[in-house]
Amino acid sequence: KAGVTQTPRYLIKTRGQQVTLSCSPISGHRSVSWYQQTPGQGLQFLFEYFSETQRNKGNFPGRFSGRQFSNSRSEMNVSTLELGDSALYLCASSLGRINTDTQYFGPGTRLTVL
């Protein structure tokens, strides 16, 4: 089975711009979660989507948003980028049936905001 894929792998943006990151889950997985990883804050949960609905949300400002399509692929969008948004963004997919379903992580998208 192909693993979780994320595109693009690297992005450079400037402050004030917006960005869209994409995540394709493992075939058959209906849940996609997004995490932000920074040296200072570590791994932090952004949100989780299941069957095109946001099911859980972390403590991030409204500039961070996401969506999920009918094929379970997910995108996350960050508007009005700030320097502090520079991070590795990870997505993880799972079957989504129970909370302890294994989450499979993608390689991440490294976003640099200049």
Add this chain to the structure above:
Amino acid sequence: AQRVTQPEKLLSVFKGAPVELKCNYSYSGSPELFWYVQYSRQRLQLLLRHISRESIKGFTADLNKGETSFHLKKPFAQEEDSAMYYCALNFTGRRALTFGSGTRLQVQP
């Protein structure tokens, strides 16, 4: 608020020595706890979860509710165990992992 603490940023041991990676949590409910591992240039992957009470690659972890700990142990470290290890907590009824800051394990020959 829920919190996961991994007190050691770096743990360096010699091959064949026992390993214990510490993890403490604060959560008033019934936690679902996991250990994730990231080997060099690889993805973050699940190592084990407390509900399975399994042993993976010789690692075990026991949930101690009294001490609110979920330490990861291995009796004899191998060089290939060198990696970054993250302890993670899931709220009951919620799919939103709270990660610790991670511990880098270095196993020296």
